[in-house]
Amino acid sequence: MSIRAVKLGKSFGSRLVLRQLDFEVSRGEFVVLIGPNGVGKTTLLRILASLIRPSFGQVWVEGLPLPQEAAQVRRQIGVVSHQSLLYGDLTAEENLRFYAQLYGLDRFGPRIRGLLDQVGLLSRQREPVRSFSRGMQQRLSLARALLHDPPILLLDEPYTGLDPQGGQMLDQLLQGVASQGRTIVMTSHDLQRAAPLGDRIDVLSRGRIAASFHRGEFPMDRLLSLYQQAVAAHG
Amino acid sequence: MVETDRARARPAGPGNYFRSVGVIVWKDLAAELRSKELLGAMLVFALLVLLVFNFALELDLPLRQAVAPGVLWVTFAFAGTLGLNRSLALERERGCWEGLLLAPVDRSAIYLGKALGSFLFMAIMEALVLPIYSALYNVNLFQPGLLLVVLLGSIGYVSLGTLLAAMAIQARTRDVLLPILLFPVVLPVLISAVNASAGFLSGAPMDQIWPWLNLLIACDVIFVAVAYMAFEYVVEE
Amino acid sequence: MLRERESATRLALTGVAALLLLAALGMVFGYAPREAVMGEVQRIFYFHVSSAWVGMLSFVVAAVTGGLYLSRRERYWDLVQVASVEIGMVFGLIAILSGSIWARPVWNTWWTWDPRLVTTSVMVLVYAAYLLLRQGVEEPERRARFGAVYAIVGVITVPITFLSIRFLRTIHPVVIGSGDASALGGFAMTPKMLETFLFSLLTFTVLYATLLVYRVRLALRADALEARRSALLAGY
Numbered sequence: 145m146s147i148r149a150v151k152l153g154k155s156f157g158s159r160l161v162l163r164q165l166d167f168e169v170s171r172g173e174f175v176v177l178i179g180p181n182g183v184g185k186t187t188l189l190r191i192l193a194s195l196i197r198p199s200f201g202q203v204w205v206e207g208l209p210l211p212q213e214a215a216q217v218r219r220q221i222g223v224v225s226h227q228s229l230l231y232g233d234l235t236a237e238e239n240l241r242f243y244a245q246l247y248g249l250d251r252f253g254p255r256i257r258g259l260l261d262q263v264g265l266l267s268r269q270r271e272p273v274r275s276f277s278r279g280m281q282q283r284l285s286l287a288r289a290l291l292h293d294p295p296i297l298l299l300d301e302p303y304t305g306l307d308p309q310g311g312q313m314l315d316q317l318l319q320g321v322a323s324q325g326r327t328i329v330m331t332s333h334d335l336q337r338a339a340p341l342g343d344r345i346d347v348l349s350r351g352r353i354a355a356s357f358h359r360g361e362f363p364m365d366r367l368l369s370l371y372q373q374a375v376a377a378h379g
Numbered sequence: 380m381v382e383t384d385r386a387r388a389r390p391a392g393p394g395n396y397f398r399s400v401g402v403i404v405w406k407d408l409a410a411e412l413r414s415k416e417l418l419g420a421m422l423v424f425a426l427l428v429l430l431v432f433n434f435a436l437e438l439d440l441p442l443r444q445a446v447a448p449g450v451l452w453v454t455f456a457f458a459g460t461l462g463l464n465r466s467l468a469l470e471r472e473r474g475c476w477e478g479l480l481l482a483p484v485d486r487s488a489i490y491l492g493k494a495l496g497s498f499l500f501m502a503i504m505e506a507l508v509l510p511i512y513s514a515l516y517n518v519n520l521f522q523p524g525l526l527l528v529v530l531l532g533s534i535g536y537v538s539l540g541t542l543l544a545a546m547a548i549q550a551r552t553r554d555v556l557l558p559i560l561l562f563p564v565v566l567p568v569l570i571s572a573v574n575a576s577a578g579f580l581s582g583a584p585m586d587q588i589w590p591w592l593n594l595l596i597a598c599d600v601i602f603v604a605v606a607y608m609a610f611e612y613v614v615e616e
Numbered sequence: 617m618l619r620e621r622e623s624a625t626r627l628a629l630t631g632v633a634a635l636l637l638l639a640a641l642g643m644v645f646g647y648a649p650r651e652a653v654m655g656e657v658q659r660i661f662y663f664h665v666s667s668a669w670v671g672m673l674s675f676v677v678a679a680v681t682g683g684l685y686l687s688r689r690e691r692y693w694d695l696v697q698v699a700s701v702e703i704g705m706v707f708g709l710i711a712i713l714s715g716s717i718w719a720r721p722v723w724n725t726w727w728t729w730d731p732r733l734v735t736t737s738v739m740v741l742v743y744a745a746y747l748l749l750r751q752g753v754e755e756p757e758r759r760a761r762f763g764a765v766y767a768i769v770g771v772i773t774v775p776i777t778f779l780s781i782r783f784l785r786t787i788h789p790v791v792i793g794s795g796d797a798s799a800l801g802g803f804a805m806t807p808k809m810l811e812t813f814l815f816s817l818l819t820f821t822v823l824y825a826t827l828l829v830y831r832v833r834l835a836l837r838a839d840a841l842e843a844r845r846s847a848l849l850a851g852y
Contacts, residue, residue: 157756159846195480197615218483227474233410245402246482248395272413288478539769546762550752559748560766563741564773570780594780605772609765612686
């Protein structure tokens with residue numbers, strides 16, 4: 145089990161965002177977390193990313209318990225947020241070099257070039273990130289997340305702000321990453337966009353997983369109505 | 380797609396710790412050299428403060444020399460907050476702060492990296508202000524003793540300042556909050572630095588200056604230790 | 617049942633505080649002798665120093681609860697901390713004001729740069745900064761953490777500030793005010809004065825404890841109210 149959460153709960157002050165949440169992801173699985181805005185998808189992802197401590201319950205990433213083993217967990221995960229986590233004044237290559245050194249990598253030169261090539265930015269490596277379009281920044285962000293070759297990739301609404309072309313490119317890249325056998329958890333509020341990508345779709349509602357669908361189990365229009373039902377039933 | 384060369388992640392160790400600190404400092408310097416926003420702002424601000432003091436205190440020469448240490452350190456204290464704010468604010472855009480927190484490095488390494496970076500910015504600002512000040516106030520500030528005090532004072536200032544700036548930028552009132560938080564608690568550093576500076580400038584005997592230097596060094600050690608340990612509580616969630 | 621018992625203790629404490637305060641007032645104006653040099657105005661001293669004492673006590677309590685919160689993460693310590701800071705700030709201001717009122721007729725100035733007075737002022741500024749910090753942070757857990765860290769930083773730096781100012785005063789004697797660096801208004805205390813002084817200290821400490829109890833209770837209730845409201849809004 146790559147990721148496992150048992151009776152996970154998170155409260156901010158008196159506001160309970162996640163409650164009694166059970167969640168499991170097998171190695172190599174691609175899970176899409178769907179839910180309306182504000183339901184707690186980002187919170188769950190940030191707990192998995194070791195950025196937030198859970199208030200109740202337990203969570204393990206690659207067998208390591210959080211928050212105790214947070215430092216070790218960070219080696220196992222790559223995170224792509226809707227913010228790019230990149231320094232605008234530095235070039236693409238410098239950004240990747242910075243993160244490579246931060247992650248303690250050796251001999252990272254060829255790897256950086258390889259990743260830049262993979263995401264189609266090799267020709268722009270000496271340009272400052274400030275000049276990149278949103279789509280390019282997201283692709284570079286993905287390269288950054290993959291630098292240390294993590295077995296798990298966490299993506300928080302990565303399609304935010306992308307035009308159709310950018311979205312298509314991201315689709316292809318994610319499919320490539322998935323085929324490498326990495327475990328992927330991606331959040332989205334757009335069911336139609338995200339559903340075709342995942343092996344499994346989990347619906348988050350009122351602080352817990354309300355429903356779970358497997359790929360191909362239902363056609364899209366049925367899926368949409370099932371999703372709306374799940375959200376309505378729980379909140 | 381096949382990776383031609385898989386990079387290995389080093390296990391955590393002292394080598395990686397200092398490497399992380401170093402790379403954070405490098406990154407701050409490189410980014411600042413490109414944009415030059417911060418240094419420009421600090422320099423202009425410092426010069427403006429000096430000018431205001433000059434016109435507000437129309438003094439003759441001996442009095443000018445007497446107020447020099449005070450004016451100097453007030454200038455540094457105010458311009459320093461710009462550096463601290465900027466150093467941390469730099470991480471806020473595009474969520475880079477999370478990028479740092481996600482890395483498998485000790486939080487204290489982030490603290491040291493940021494503090495060192497802020498210290499270097501402050502030192503650059505001071506290196507530019509001192510000659511200008513010497514000229515404007517007709518005081519020779521390039522004495523080794525005084526430079527030592529400037530160094531020690533900046534260390535104390537930046538060590539607490541980085542910790543408090545990390546808190547301030549997470550608050551809504553971020554711009555005004557840092558001076559409010561910092562100035563009451565950094566007073567011992569300022570008092571010691573001003574008095575030690577005054578001692579060196581007036582050519583006082585060393586045994587009069589030593590107590591202030593001692594206090595300054597003690598403050599530096601205490602402040603760095605406290606900030607180093609408290610930092611992780613400020614950046615965790 | 618528990619609330620009944622709590623109520624009784626609280627009322628008892630309030631009663632004791634009130635009685636002590638009346639007694640202290642009586643002692644200050646009736647029992648303590650008139651000071652030879654300064655006259656009646658010297659009587660401010662008893663409450664002036666006691667207020668400063670409460671200010672400092674609150675400061676230490678704030679730092680200690682800060683440490684407790686960071687290690688245990690129990691919200692209760694955070695509430696006690698805020699209460700202590702608020703009360704300490706008020707008493708600190710009282711100390712400063714009373715010092716001012718005392719200084720005016722004796723030294724013909726509203727302010728003396730006495731090290732203890734200056735340090736109390738710095739302490740009040742740290743308090744104010746603390747409250748502004750909390751005001752600027754919305755999330756309760758983060759607010760508590762930041763408050764705890766700042767209170768601890770404050771309790772470490774303020775005594776150092778005091779030492780540095782005091783050292784300054786030994787080499788630069790104060791022109792206004794007492795030439796003695798460590799006494800705001802030196803005068804010899806007779807046994808009756810000492811008794812009155814110690815009794816005032818006791819009174820103010822009990823007063824502090826009473827106010828703290830009430831303020832923490834208020835905070836706990838506000839918390840409970842907020843929790844109920846969120847639960848209702850979330851539809852439970």
